[in-house]
Amino acid sequence: MVSRPIIELDDVSKKYDEQYAVDHLTLSVKKGEIFGLLGPNGAGKTTTILMLLGLSEPTSGKVRVSGIDSTRNPIEVKRKVGYLPDDLGFYQHMTGYENLMYTAELNGIPTKVAKERATELLKKVNLLDSANKKTGKYSRGMRQRLGLADVLMKNPEVIILDEPTLGIDPEGVREFLQLIRQLNQEEHITVLLSSHHLHQVQQICDRVGIFVKGKLIAEGNMESLGKQLFLEDTYHIHVSASPLSDDLLQKLKAIPNVNKVEIERSTVNLYCQEDVSATISKVIVESGSSLYGIQKKNYGLDEIYHRYFEGREADGRK
Numbered sequence: 293m294v295s296r297p298i299i300e301l302d303d304v305s306k307k308y309d310e311q312y313a314v315d316h317l318t319l320s321v322k323k324g325e326i327f328g329l330l331g332p333n334g335a336g337k338t339t340t341i342l343m344l345l346g347l348s349e350p351t352s353g354k355v356r357v358s359g360i361d362s363t364r365n366p367i368e369v370k371r372k373v374g375y376l377p378d379d380l381g382f383y384q385h386m387t388g389y390e391n392l393m394y395t396a397e398l399n400g401i402p403t404k405v406a407k408e409r410a411t412e413l414l415k416k417v418n419l420l421d422s423a424n425k426k427t428g429k430y431s432r433g434m435r436q437r438l439g440l441a442d443v444l445m446k447n448p449e450v451i452i453l454d455e456p457t458l459g460i461d462p463e464g465v466r467e468f469l470q471l472i473r474q475l476n477q478e479e480h481i482t483v484l485l486s487s488h489h490l491h492q493v494q495q496i497c498d499r500v501g502i503f504v505k506g507k508l509i510a511e512g513n514m515e516s517l518g519k520q521l522f523l524e525d526t527y528h529i530h531v532s533a534s535p536l537s538d539d540l541l542q543k544l545k546a547i548p549n550v551n552k553v554e555i556e557r558s559t560v561n562l563y564c565q566e567d568v569s570a571t572i573s574k575v576i577v578e579s580g581s582s583l584y585g586i587q588k589k590n591y592g593l594d595e596i597y598h599r600y601f602e603g604r605e606a607d608g609r610k
């Protein structure tokens with residue numbers, strides 16, 4: 293039997309003052325997946341998360357978590373989902389352990405169970421040594437790890453993390469991401485992570501959705517994303533040859549998977565969707581020209597992502 297997705301957004305929109313913050317979004321996340329919501333500031337990530345949690349009502353469309361309608365049954369959804377906002381406030385005069393116990397009390401978890409769970413989770417997030425230290429003295433990275441332990445106290449099926457690594461140093465980020473991966477594997481928790489850092493999302497997410505101005509412009513695993521975003525020039529091949537006759541240029545343009553050919557003095561730049569450098573060399577030599585050099589560059593998703601946001605307006609193209 294094919295299991296139902298644990299997170300389902302079906303043609304969901306949210307408008308503020310006639311402006312779409314989320315624009316007809318359809319997305320599903322399977323149980324056990326780590327899904328990354330990737331996009332620049334203002335793309336609509338937080339708005340999407342708030343609708344999933346039932347804290348904001350969609351203008352249209354359906355939102356379900358674990359089969360529960362988030363808009364109609366926000367309290368039931370809250371029981372199943374652990375939410376870590378970008379900066380979770382703790383009671384600073386209380387220790388890490390006391391904060392977790394307080395969360396347990398608010399969620400009606402019996403004290404004996406809560407004590408064991410808090411200790412186990414503090415160990416998991418590597419805070420056992422600081423369990424009795426006041427959270428006012430915790431670093432930002434420690435607070436985020438405590439935040440993770442906090443959302444896990446109620447044994448959620450899904451955890452939603454909104455920009456969880458903001459303000460943490462690189463080593464802390466690495467540890468935090470590893471921890472999420474470990475929790476996902478050991479406790480089979482589904483994770484939805486929002487971020488505007490591609491390289492972080494790339495490290496741990498099984499699938500990623502790229503948001504721009506409320507629209508999902510691409511979705512998939514890392515390999516397929518590059519192709520969806522920049523199909524025509526994933527490979528950039530730089531050729532130095534002479535002479536560069538019109539006939540040769542026509543032949544280069546006619547090679548399958550070559551999308552664009554630009555001449556720059558005695559060199560040619562070819563933008564291709566596959567690595568066709570061997571064919572290019574062959575065409576040049578067979579045409580009687582001399583080939584002096586050929587270099588190729590395969591744009592990683594990181595560069596593609598940056599070029600996309602620097603150079604283009606979102607126009608909803610896939």
Ligand SMILES: Nc1ncnc2c1ncn2[C@@H]1O[C@H](COP(=O)(O)OP(=O)(O)OP(=O)(O)O)[C@@H](O)[C@H]1O
Nearest residue numbers: 308309312313331332333334335336337338339340
């Ligand atoms: N309560 C609100 N009232 C009016 N407009 C809002 C409200 N909340 C969000 N918006 C607008 O909706 C759009 C999406 O915002 P959202 O916070 O969801 O983006 P985001 O991707 O989470 O960005 P960030 O990373 O900056 O939080 C933005 O243009 C924002 O100004």
